[in-house]
Amino acid sequence: MKMNLKIWRQKNANDKGHFFNYQAENVSEDMSFLEMLDVVNQDLVKQGEEAIEFDHDCREGICGACSMVINGNAHGPERSTTTCQLHMRSFKDGDTITIEPFRAKAFPVIKDLKVDRTGLEKVIEAGGYISVNTGNAPDAHSIIIPKEDADLAFVAAACIGCGACVAACQNSSAMLFTSAKISHMAHLPQGQAERQRRVLSMVQKMDELGFGNCTNTGACEMACPKDISLENIALMNRDFMKASLKHR
Amino acid sequence: MQILNSSIGRKYLMGLAGAGWTLFVAGHMAGNLFIFAGPEAFNRYGHAIVSNKPLLFGTEIFLVTCLLIHVGLGLRLTLENKKAKPAKYAKKAVNAKKPSFASQTMAYHGTIILFFIIYHLITFKWGPHYDVTYGTETMRDLHRLVVEVFSEPAYVAGYVFCLVLLGIHLSHGASSVFQTIGCNHPRYTPVIKKLGWIYALVVVVGFISQPIYVFFNLRG
Numbered sequence: 001m002k003m004n005l006k007i008w009r010q011k012n013a014n015d016k017g018h019f020f021n022y023q024a025e026n027v028s029e030d031m032s033f034l035e036m037l038d039v040v041n042q043d044l045v046k047q048g049e050e051a052i053e054f055d056h057d058c059r060e061g062i063c064g065a066c067s068m069v070i071n072g073n074a075h076g077p078e079r080s081t082t083t084c085q086l087h088m089r090s091f092k093d094g095d096t097i098t099i100e101p102f103r104a105k106a107f108p109v110i111k112d113l114k115v116d117r118t119g120l121e122k123v124i125e126a127g128g129y130i131s132v133n134t135g136n137a138p139d140a141h142s143i144i145i146p147k148e149d150a151d152l153a154f155v156a157a158a159c160i161g162c163g164a165c166v167a168a169c170q171n172s173s174a175m176l177f178t179s180a181k182i183s184h185m186a187h188l189p190q191g192q193a194e195r196q197r198r199v200l201s202m203v204q205k206m207d208e209l210g211f212g213n214c215t216n217t218g219a220c221e222m223a224c225p226k227d228i229s230l231e232n233i234a235l236m237n238r239d240f241m242k243a244s245l246k247h248r
Numbered sequence: 249m250q251i252l253n254s255s256i257g258r259k260y261l262m263g264l265a266g267a268g269w270t271l272f273v274a275g276h277m278a279g280n281l282f283i284f285a286g287p288e289a290f291n292r293y294g295h296a297i298v299s300n301k302p303l304l305f306g307t308e309i310f311l312v313t314c315l316l317i318h319v320g321l322g323l324r325l326t327l328e329n330k331k332a333k334p335a336k337y338a339k340k341a342v343n344a345k346k347p348s349f350a351s352q353t354m355a356y357h358g359t360i361i362l363f364f365i366i367y368h369l370i371t372f373k374w375g376p377h378y379d380v381t382y383g384t385e386t387m388r389d390l391h392r393l394v395v396e397v398f399s400e401p402a403y404v405a406g407y408v409f410c411l412v413l414l415g416i417h418l419s420h421g422a423s424s425v426f427q428t429i430g431c432n433h434p435r436y437t438p439v440i441k442k443l444g445w446i447y448a449l450v451v452v453v454g455f456i457s458q459p460i461y462v463f464f465n466l467r468g
């Protein structure tokens with residue numbers, strides 16, 4: 001297949017940035033999207049040009065490093081798929097593909113398609129610690145967790161922190177990400193001791209960092225490669241309200 | 249206060265204020281249907297409402313408060329959100345990742361609806377005051393005003409247009425408030441969403457039926 005690429009290039013956070021056109025020849029439909037870009041980059045380097053920078057690490061959909069907006073969709077056209085797990089068979093020969101970095105004030109562009117997502121880590125950091133007993137590891141069955149709760153916690157914990165939710169949201173809201181973290185702990189007994197404190201400080205941090213306000217468009221849920229559901233946001237809203245009313 | 253200082257707290261307030269209006273419009277719409285029962289029933293209904301001062305003032309204060317909260321917080325939210333997304337994408341999200349039109353454009357129809365409400369009050373509430381007497385009782389002849397206003401094709405068109413926007417606004421808002429206050433459940437949410445749509449549809453059709461009926465049947 002042959003692809004026409006329109007790729008955003010930007011030298012650094014202060015540069016204005018522009019789209020540049022590239023061609024990718026001999027693209028196999030079995031290639032992943034990142035492999036296709038690798039080939040483009042190799043050609044660029046051969047011609048003495050600078051490679052297009054993009055984030056990636058595991059390339060198996062578990063680290064959350066890859067991040068780009070492909071034809072207007074964060075992580076490309078397929079649902080429940082990270083960019084690294086997207087394959088060229090999702091496109092047709094001769095397609096023009098527009099590739100842009102995640103855009104949000106809280107995610108400044110570092111270079112080309114790479115953005116700084118430290119903000120998400122700061123939100124996690126604001127969550128603080130959980131209290132656990134020291135001493136020997138407890139017996140595996142000493143804390144009883146109903147299967148349903150364990151499942152819900154696990155589903156929330158699947159969030160890989162990629163930031164696609166922020167990128168896809170027209171308000172750059174980080175609610176889906178933050179709620180995944182909140183919900184993960186809220187469903188487990190270990191998360192109860194600091195439950196209220198955690199939601200208050202994580203939401204406060206999220207607001208502080210310049211992520212926008214949620215307007216329930218649901219774009220985040222659709223873009224999320226890990227199918228984190230809006231249900232988590234509802235839980236966070238509930239927990240936050242309870243905590244702010246009770247807190248002294 | 250923590251609640252007002254947080255995006256989630258403000259969202260709660262904004263949603264609940266919107267819910268206040270959501271409930272009100274259904275009541276207002278139902279009252280409008282008295283138009284089908286003839287001039288006397290229509291005028292008597294209007295008269296009963298304005299004669300009940302506690303109900304009238306209570307509702308007015310409630311609605312103005314809700315409107316101020318909803319619009320004030322909405323304005324703030326829109327400005328903050330524009331700042332949070334300084335650059336737009338060259339392409340819009342498509343297919344499986346495209347959010348609903350209504351949810352993405354709330355600020356726009358919201359603004360138009362605000363102006364519509366003001367204009368609507370000027371036309372009817374503060375509009376010309378005709379009198380009519382039934383037996384010994386003299387009351388405002390709202391029916392005459394309604395017929396006058398809705399004999400104007402441009403007014404009917406504008407009214408229908410704004411009401412459709414209200415429907416779009418409600419199609420998102422009526423169910424979205426449940427998500428905001430924390431009700432989201434895989435069993436109930438799909439039903440709530442459908443009911444939200446139906447609610448919006450019923451309200452809009454109910455409201456629009458009045459000018460259409462007047463224009464085609466009662467126009468002088």
Ligand code: SF4
Nearest residue numbers: 159160162163165224
């Ligand atoms: S919620 Fe989904 S889209 Fe958002 S950071 Fe987590 S995995 Fe990525």
Ligand code: FES
Nearest residue numbers: 057059064066084
């Ligand atoms: S590179 Fe790790 S999730 Fe895509």
